[in-house]
Amino acid sequence: MTSPTESDPVVRQVIRSRLIAITDQMRLALQSVSGSPTVTEASDFFTGVYLPDGSFVTMGHQVTFEAPPVGSLIRHLLAKGTKLKDGDRIIGNDPFIGALHQNDVQMCAPLMVDGELLGWAGVMAHETDIGGMDFASWSPKATEVWQEGLRIPAVKLVDGGELREDVLEMILAASRLPAQVGLDIRAFIATLNVAAERMAELSHRYGKDTVLSVMHAMVDDAESLMRARLRELPDGVVRTRDFLEHDGKKDILFVIDCVLSKRGDSLRFDFSGSSPQANGFINSSRAGLAGGVAGAVIPTLGFGIPWNEGILRPVEISAPDGLICTAVPPAPVGSATVEAVWTVSNVVSAALNRLLFASPKYAHRAQAVSSGTMATFNLSGRDRHDKVFGLHLMDPLAGGFGAFADHDGQNAAGPINAPCPSIADVETNEQKNPLFYHYRRLATDTGGPGRRRGGVSAEIGLTVSVPKAEALVMTHGAEVPNSIGIGGGLPGGLVAQRFTPRGGAETDLGPKPGSFPITPADLFEVTWQGGGGLGDPLDRSPQDVLDDVRYGLVSEFEALETYGVVLAEDGRRVDEAATSAARRGIRAARLGVDPGTLPEPAPVSDEPVEGAVRLADRLIAVRDDASGRWHVRTLDGTVLSVGSTRWREGAHRFRPALPAASGATLHPDLTVTGWADPATGTLLAIDVHRHDQEPFHDIDLEPMWRRP
Template identity: 85%
Template sequence: MTVAIDVAPVSPDGASTDQVIRQVVRSRLVAITDQMRLALQSVSGSPTVTEASDFFTGIYLPDGAFVTMGHQVTFEAPPVGSLIRHLLSNGTKLKDGDRIIGNDPFIGALHQNDVQMCAPLIVDGELLGWAGVMAHETDIGGMDFASWSPKATEVWQEGLRIPAVKLVDGGELREDVLEMILTASRLPDQVGLDIRAFIATLNVAAERLTDLSHRYGKSTVLSVMHTMVDDAEALVRARLRELPDGVVHTRDFLEHDGKQNLLFVIDCVLTKRGDSLHFDFSGSSPQANGFVNSSRAGLAGGVAGAVIPTLGFGIPWNEGLLRPVEISAPDGLVCTAVPPAPVGSATVEAVWTVSNVVSAALNRLLLASPKYAHRAQAVSSGTMATFNLSGRDRHGKVFGLHLMDPLAGGFGAFADHDGQNAAGPINAPCPSIADVEVNEQKTPLFYHYRRLAPGTGGAGRRRGGLGAEVGITVSVPQAEALVMTHGAEVPNSVGLGGGLPGAMVSQRFRAAGEQPRDLGPKPGSFPITPADLFEVTWQGGGGIGDPLDRDPADVLDDIRYGLVTEVEARESYGVVLAGDGGSVDATATAAARRERRAARLGVEPVAVMDPVAVTDAVPSDAVRLGDRLLLVKDAATGRFQVRTPEGVVLSSGSTKWREGAHRFALTLPPSVGTALHSDLAVTGWACPSTGALLAVDVHLSGHEPFHDLELDLASFERTGTTAGDHR
């Protein structure tokens, strides 16, 4: 039966009001989404799906709003909805059993490798909703293996683009369409199996939703779907009203477009008013000539990738979380590129960097909220260094690998605990990577090592999680490696409240009989043999708070566990070990820390309050904007002030506290990296009296750092916000 999808969906009139039944239906919808995941992973032969969970499954309302999603990649929540809305806007006529495939970044995908499928869920002739699935395919054609080409100047060079095509027509697979898609790929067997896994996934959703509707009624199911989204919206809006109003300005950078080592800016101005968020990316760089751009769909994915996990804790994840969000940016930016701009590496370049700035902005608001400050987090794993491998295996068969190990970057520190090691980015809530043995079994890859990389976590009172590192080669006479990243010259995993960034990416290649050489951010393709060694260290998470405030006992533990070296302990944390190396020399440590604070100021500092005592000294009506930044209302003038725990006033009448702080050029320690991009500078901000580090700004050389936080102080008056102890 053919159904025009602009026909009104099932009416929710007559839906059951029994709350037990409604909760059962809600739980079944979530379970169906997980059954979709199981179907996808059971049929797929791609390690990207089966081992690394780089995919998305979800159920959608008739208008394309997602009702459920798995805990895989939060970037990928909006794109399938964009594909559905594209079909709706075209007035496409569909029938039961149709399955539509697409991957066009200028319609809804993040990049061409993200193949997506959707299915109208038609029950007894009426449109109840949609099911959607999406996953990264290792190769979808183009001028280079893996469809990521540093040489690309146009999107047509990057692989097959599928707008929105019926792959299954009324339950019948269109073999001609499938053959056309597979012919474009260098890995047709792998892509073909994944596409059949997509179909199986959508079939599971259709069968389960039909059964659910027949048992409890179509009106009840649709009503519950709407309610799930409405409830999530209400909960997140209530949470937003608990955060202060104001404007937050954050920036991040990505280097090298595959051709020139230019620096591109992702600029985010977040305006928070009441229960809504407005993200403005107008200050970002124009679109690049190379493949680092994202389309507008990628921008939406990057925003969702940070908003959902940062604000959605304790709330069902669906479209309701994004309803309070508005995004603005003109066309033609590096994050809103228009055809024919190449966008092949969007997910690991512009989209990822968008997620970084959104995360940084939201966490500044969380830190300024007494109720949620303990959840404030530095940026996690600010990039994904990409390694692809292709060639012929020992049997002469073509193989291809998209290595997902780089998901083992470090998690950003939290205000009340260290970041987890190798915990990955926030956009992958349940990250996983293949066992070494699995990768070596499926492809001729050989690991020399895979381990945590000491010193990669951003230094701070709370330390960022460590990133991991690998040394790999091949077990066949020769293969082709494709290597690219950003963050080799940009510390993307920035800290918060004086915390240092996590380490930058380091990519090295040692050919047989030669010394290792640094590859930089975009070396592209090169041959690799069993006598060669490729090594890469991924970014750690950013730190929170002045590293000189970290408990020396915690630093000693870090040394004992191999997380921090003795050199880093001394250089970043000012911790000196006793002669036996098994304990802290308290006197030497106090002297070293005072010396470092003096170096920041250029003069001897006054005594700094112990970080433990700081908590006890915070007035009950103060709001903490950082470890050593307190927003208080002056009793004498009635004006809000930002001051330190020692009583040094940095600003009055605004939260632009940098006006009263001491500014100095900060040299990042060797543990972060020494290859800072020539267009970047790092500025530190310290208390002018004590030398305590208040913030670290990574900014364009020759440009003044900006105030990142301008709170609406009247909102504190309206809400009667007080701080208490939320350290």
């Protein structure tokens, strides 16, 4: 029989809210005890509450990558049949069990109430160093996982409430920063203790069965809402790809290939076309693949839905073992989070947003790819007190956000996988580490051009305030425009890393400089990727371009060359006649025709097109009532395809010149293809692809789809 308390909707809502509050109290406990700027300033961590089977019920708004991996650790314990009791705290960091890479130390605790398992609490955070052949446990030289630091499978660190000092000492002995790691581990224990106490209090007040029932209902409700949302999106297949330009050692181009199949209320992501696992540290394990998918699905489709396992239940992931995103031992995975995992999120985000664009209800939410990489900067050495210091700089989170269909991307807003990104103040970084910033500022021309501009990234110039230190620098995206645009929008700017020694010339470091010494006389500079743009840059309001120039977000050169906007001599107003002529000239150049022969294109509107759906700003798909099949035309009426949404068959193909910030040094195996309306020269899409492969059709809508 259901108790009155269990069936009371007010009580059930109170419990829901309390569970979310407990997750936030876990966050507060972690940040209060931890001494690591990665946790306290940059929020590179995860806290959450789980069902007995390892499904997450609540999560914070820090790093969406990290919810599934802690669940993997829990499921590993359950599969092993580990005997658990109240007060146990289990620690792990093995990427082939549940972590993203060894630096992501995770802990979980069984939540026991009256001797029975109510659920689990989980916590996970990036540790600056966990051992290995190079500082920060990031080693471009690594060829196998054993070279990358200590791997902890799943070990009881606290047994029935008693800390196992010997296990803790063993873990800390592997790290070059034992004090920092030790404090964080104690912060993990405090975080789990808070969760255990609060969950016990909640259960004793409302009843364990009632609390567990609400936890299950939260996940079930999220699943129902997610499936209902998916039914509002069109059925079809979307293909996206992204690239990594090296494996830490060799300049080999690796591909993350995603084929998204959407049917009814389910999604299937197939990564089978991705490259085989690499010899270097850019791989991710299967846990990382799951994290990368979740990192894009949750924030892209989870708006207005409680963030828990229910959002992921309609999602299937398919990929054989041995790929760059499903690496198996002994593959190195030390930089997985910012290489393969991050790139998985890029392709998933790109695929989902193409579906959103094709949905009349959600087209306004369509977004280009945000901040397609995180360029890592690790620093180590001895401080002014001759003590070993170590830093994993989180400033690279300040990449640009992708443009939306109805507004520009936010500047320095970070990646899609970190919904509430934050970085330390310059003063905080300088106080806690021997750093000196020459500047930290927004970087002009890094936002992907488009009708809606991608957010610009930040950039920094820094040096050290000790006689000598060792920097370890690595990235992708210096030769690959990972922040891809959508619907004719151009990619965000590439990563640029530069080094200037005392009295020497500036050197372009490229994507993989690795380790090098740095002194107070040297200057390291880096500019990160901006967000992708949306729509043809020639459709952007000239007044908006003028404002961008005034605010230093776009240079006058790019305003003219990419946006076709001519400013008056005083730079305070737009020369409308000259702008109209410049834009006509750019459109004519795309087609290779005389500008005088081109008609003026129709203006772009954000309003839905009656009886049709938009595949992009200027691409309209109309379904034939008799055959049920799709035809695609441009906004200006040019028919591009009949019987399918493969509109590239009728578009004009040309070789675009990307802006200097976006395409200065493409990887030699890559090329860029542009697609334009053959009648007006308006830009429909930009494809980045291998030069020995043809661009592929990115979206095939199925004929059975009907608008709601």
